[in-house]
Amino acid sequence: MQTNKITRWLALGVLGISATAFAGVPDTVVTTTQIGIAKPEPVNAFVPVVNPSTEPDSEAINILYPTLLWIGRDLKINLKRGLVESIDVSRNQRTFTLHLKPWRWSDAAPVTAADVVFDVDLIRKAGKRYAFYGVGDMPQIIKSVKALGPRTVEITAARQVNVHWFEYNVLSQLRALPKQQWQGYSIDYMVKHVADPAMVKVVDGPYKLASFVNGRYIRFEANPLYSGHKPTVRYFEMRFYTTAQAEFGALKTGELQIGQISPELYAARHLVSNLKSIPTSGGYSMQRIMLNMREGDVAFFRNDKVRQALEAAIDQPYIINTLYHGLSAKAYGPVPAAPPTYLSPTARKLTAAELYNPKRAAALLDEAGWKLVNGVREKDGKTLHFTLQAAPANSAVAQVIARNWEALGIKVALRTETFNTLVGTLYNHKAHWQAIIMGWIYGPNFYPTGEGLFNTTGGNNNGSFSSPELDRLIQASTRDPGVESLYRYEDAAHRLLPVLFIPWPGMLVKYDPKLGGVDRFVNPTGLYSPQYLYYKSPS
Template sequence: MNVNSLLPVVNNDSSANAQIISLMFRPLLWIGTNLTIDWKESIAKSVSVSANRRTFTIYLKNWKWSDGRTVTANDTLACLHLIRKAGVRYPNAGMGGMPNIVESAKVVNQRTLIITLKRPVNPTWFELNGLSQLFPIPSWRWKAYSTNDLYRLQDNPAMVTVVDGPYKLQRFTLGRNISFVRNPEYSGSRPPLRTLSFTMVTSDANAFWALKSGKLQVGMIPHYLYAARGMVNNLRTCVSNGGYGFNYIALNFTNPSVAFLRNVRVRQALSLAINQEQIIQVAFHGLGVPGFNPVPTNPDTYLSPEMKHLVAYPDLAFQPEKAKELLREAGWRTGKGGIRFKDGHRLGFTMMVPDTSQTLVAVAELLQSDWEKIGVDLRLRMMPFNLELAKMHPKGKWDSSMIVWSYNPDYYPSGDGIFNTNGGTNYGGYSNSLMDQLIRDSTEKNGLNFLYQYENYAYEQQPVIFLPYPEYIVKYSQDLSHEQVREALYSVDCVPGNK
């Protein structure tokens, strides 16, 4: 993936850009791999919440910019102002209620900022999904630039000569490579790597050969090259959880040609017919975890007890005979060739699949086989990922689409924006009043029980069809320590292993 932005806020929020930016600019709240605030790595020292759950008082540490200036509450407020000015161009608009949920924000002193919201909220939700979006920015340097200027200059190295993160930019060649050197003025823990360089390559296969030849010291082994892992046996191994997210199939509820997808029994049947364990073993080579709802399995910080039980016993969710029964109850009868019919309509639809991943193609073919066994005709349409995204909007003519959701910066997986009516990334136009209420409760009411109610209902309703989530083998040089590899991967939870 190419890096094409160096600045917080004014970027397209791709995972590559987000990870690179976090090397240079530290967010107000650093969210650790267990999906809770890591205060040691955060610029904020603490956050206090008023009794009415509307006012958040943020206290900053004594943190420094790389030129020796102090990181101030005004620098944080400047980020909030930039988010407001970016408007609809800001890719995370609406997540965590930002920025419209903020009624007022004022600086008390150099290290104290008070943010008051328009309504009471679940504090955990707002901290993990709202405040996590704030990066102090060097406002005294950027104040001469308009928002349009910042978008235009987002890939200009001259804009990031002053940073507050663990690394400073050393060299950047657009589309080719980017390298960093340790920031000697960094206020946090001293990073273990003196230099850190990334190479942008055109394919997984090219990255594999660069790793084998020694041009790369750290690299991922794609699933379709799993059998070739022995060619890099000279390298150490760890396993990455692939980030915090979930795989799913979006369904177009606004397309009349697949109106049958609006029937919850049909969606439940599709889910019960999926052999997730087979997908993990065949497509992911045993590297993956089951996924039955929009709250990720690994780590299971916010997974409900019911969903944890289902993950531990995935066969409970694989019941093809029950799937057939549900389809019969919905009026679908087996016809010619084993495919079901109802009122003269064939039970079939098309699924868009990104052609950039051979692994996803393999998953799609396994799904095709699973659903054929219960009388569903799935047609696959491979296409470039960007074209797939361009087609995915309510009222579009697509049927279904395979996609991945990554929770960043919405680390508290409440579902706002994804499955609520008119949500910004509710691609299929799903609408359910109870789902809307459960999502609101998870963001407004204090306690995990409200999140649990939402995710359990999502499993029951299947607003999308949930799929297993892959893990990845990462190979790295014998010359690197595990701590250094974690630093290189940075936001990836890398666990030692010999798989």
């Protein structure tokens, strides 16, 4: 007995995980995707750079290949939790020198500056196939990147930049990738193998990929050579559910140790009263109705007054209080209200004001030439009608908004599609669509300027909105020091409405009371930290 016990201690010591971690307590934590942020959706890819820019994919990727910089729940860089030890900025504020911590790959090889340069090279080669093309003006914003030594990277911006923006929106995207293993792969090969476990055998994150079953689950095993905070739970698994009801059922039966209650199931929270709770506002996120400016049948979306009318007609108080049970905030612009770190003074007033105004909406439609004829808005012999698409998670709010618009004489056809179908539609410029509800989580663009989202050439400007004024203001917010330029951009976005802004639903996170570290695991920026989870001692 004594010999076996010593052997176990030695074995676990070699793994780099404390022996108490697995002694007498469960070795697995099971959860799902988008905890504290949104209803669950599946992971479809886990190879960085060429993955679709979806939150579940990003969650999986950051567990395997964490970004160099860690942005915490306070929206500040926490160097203790990232791969970077320090950052030096040149006098002209265009050259950034990153000093890396001693870090290892899961095969024991050192992580080097060359692995970071390799990541930038891949992003450049991917071009518009890069997951966050245009966000942070990537990759064009980087003039040069070079390794000055084994653990020193020098990155020079192509133009004058706001230092805060460059760190939070550009450097925040970068990570080390295993050059030794991947240097022979083309971008085409990576795209074709974006969900191939063989691609991610060597990682530098807290967990390695153990198994992946498309449409069912992704399972991770603790990386014993992880250079950061050592995991104490051996296995971490994210299961995929197609509905909030299925997730709630798994939470109720104990299949999930961490889950959440979405707004439509809030009244049933007493059924899991044995679990601990963390209420969230839904993350540092923006919920929007994207409007396709390219479609000739809905050319009226290009009219400022029509968009302003549609926004004014949305009953946000009803959505927040009835659908979301108060776990949300009003949204009248691109910058989230919770936390209010980057809200302009004007935006703060708007958040506190009541802008739901169907009378003003009707007047704006009249001014735009859309008159009410027998209960229907008409102009030049055409009726004001369009199709609104939403994933099942947003079907309830879509119905409320459609009723709001129909009360003004606008005909709205609702169509429910899977989340994956909608993502595929948005990123296929040959696809025909008119309006789609889709969220955006501010990461890796933690400083919420609109580059990549609302500028004319933005890679995630899926509706092709274009405004020279907004383009100038977005550019200024990335260039000028301070936050005044950011404020001017967000105030203009409220007025110009590149999309329609609606509240993002909050979530009530529920978890097993025997589980600790959940507050560090959940992050409003969508970055999972399973290495901080632990089971409390039975005693």
